Amino acid sequence: MDSAALLDLLGNENRRRILRLLARKPCYVTEISEYLGVSPKAVIDHLRKLEDAGLVESRVDSQRRKYFSIARNLRLEVNVTPYGFGTKSAYPASRGLDFGRCRYLSLDVSSSLEDDPSDAHALAGELDRLEGLENELSMAQRWVQGRITDVMDRLSESFDGHGSLDGRFYAEVLAAMANGAETVPKLSHRVDASPEMVEEALETLARHGVVESDGDRWSLREE
Amino acid sequence: MDSAALLDLLGNENRRRILRLLARKPCYVTEISEYLGVSPKAVIDHLRKLEDAGLVESRVDSQRRKYFSIARNLRLEVNVTPYGFGTKSAYPASRGLDFGRCRYLSLDVSSSLEDDPSDAHALAGELDRLEGLENELSMAQRWVQGRITDVMDRLSESFDGHGSLDGRFYAEVLAAMANGAETVPKLSHRVDASPEMVEEALETLARHGVVESDGDRWSLREE
Numbered sequence: 001m002d003s004a005a006l007l008d009l010l011g012n013e014n015r016r017r018i019l020r021l022l023a024r025k026p027c028y029v030t031e032i033s034e035y036l037g038v039s040p041k042a043v044i045d046h047l048r049k050l051e052d053a054g055l056v057e058s059r060v061d062s063q064r065r066k067y068f069s070i071a072r073n074l075r076l077e078v079n080v081t082p083y084g085f086g087t088k089s090a091y092p093a094s095r096g097l098d099f100g101r102c103r104y105l106s107l108d109v110s111s112s113l114e115d116d117p118s119d120a121h122a123l124a125g126e127l128d129r130l131e132g133l134e135n136e137l138s139m140a141q142r143w144v145q146g147r148i149t150d151v152m153d154r155l156s157e158s159f160d161g162h163g164s165l166d167g168r169f170y171a172e173v174l175a176a177m178a179n180g181a182e183t184v185p186k187l188s189h190r191v192d193a194s195p196e197m198v199e200e201a202l203e204t205l206a207r208h209g210v211v212e213s214d215g216d217r218w219s220l221r222e223e
Numbered sequence: 224m225d226s227a228a229l230l231d232l233l234g235n236e237n238r239r240r241i242l243r244l245l246a247r248k249p250c251y252v253t254e255i256s257e258y259l260g261v262s263p264k265a266v267i268d269h270l271r272k273l274e275d276a277g278l279v280e281s282r283v284d285s286q287r288r289k290y291f292s293i294a295r296n297l298r299l300e301v302n303v304t305p306y307g308f309g310t311k312s313a314y315p316a317s318r319g320l321d322f323g324r325c326r327y328l329s330l331d332v333s334s335s336l337e338d339d340p341s342d343a344h345a346l347a348g349e350l351d352r353l354e355g356l357e358n359e360l361s362m363a364q365r366w367v368q369g370r371i372t373d374v375m376d377r378l379s380e381s382f383d384g385h386g387s388l389d390g391r392f393y394a395e396v397l398a399a400m401a402n403g404a405e406t407v408p409k410l411s412h413r414v415d416a417s418p419e420m421v422e423e424a425l426e427t428l429a430r431h432g433v434v435e436s437d438g439d440r441w442s443l444r445e446e
Contacts, residue, residue, distance in 0.1 A: 010230050012234060019303055019308045055303060073304045077301075078298070078300075079368055080296065081296045081368065081375075082292065083371075083395065084398075118380070118381050119381075120382065123381065127371065127378065127397055127398060128401040130370055130401075141357070144353055144360060145357070147349075148304070149304045149306065151353065152350070154341065172306065174350055175307075175350060175354070178355075205343075220347050220351055
């Protein structure tokens, strides 16, 4: 699906709210409707558009009730400058991408223009380099997004069955810690769960040697 | 302006068309209206919203007619994954940013998980590393966008007064070449100008030692 159609999709607040909800956990139509205060009819209409875009997919549970979840990774970039309006969209794969292939990406972001910044030839060369750099960075960002999803999948799986919480919850707590949340209140807010649930997850994670605490500060265990 | 409001802005096709137009050249309301086939009233309404967002600004010309242009750089990233819905927006500065400060950014995108991909501790460490990498890449992208605009400004200035074309046009031709267009038809299509204008610009650029041709293939001069 092209970037224009994706921007049309994302330009609707309720659709963004639905995506945000489904990215927390798969949901039934009724759950979405109650949570967001939007009529089921409107929710179904939004979900159909999101499904057509391939962003959302549906499955049935054991009672044959339909529930919806995020189908795939999407990455959209928009650049507006006085010289151009550009959009890029991609669906970075997670599983099976580059696993086992080591890549070291060296990006030279130094400036080569100190001497004569008005030399058109030097400026053109710098432009060429920067445009190439922009593409490499985009590719690297897609790769990272795919890898993060892959790691989150594996973390969820590795904690399924351990403790009483859904394996995915442990992965979310770890992701919140990786994004800077260090205390139970902050984690609770970030993952949108009760402090009790967060504490239970942290205790399980500590028992597995994944996290450690220093007073009320929690962190990933080093080494 | 927050990302949700920006997505609302960009979720309208006519606003995107206006941004695309203004990113080619500054325009009067009547120009936009005729070019896009949208009523002046609607154009004015869209422009007001874009101005409120700080994306577009207006000036008056010597006949006191108001014209609009892109005000600043904007970079918007949207990530949808089964684990989160994230948006980032930034207004990367161009002038005065990092000029003269050399930065070498080494990004290790290798995977460290070959040995035991189910080891939760290793996975958590990898997640931490990837989240940090995602932030570094975002910052690098903003820097690159600011630098590209800066270089385009300087290229435009360096060609103002040379030849009969607007200095900016030479910069656009060079940017199109940096993005892979090598022949006059391709350049003509990419910069949306006649082949004659493109040829004239290329001849001026060749005279200044910035580009060279090999048959019908044009490229930036090396060295």
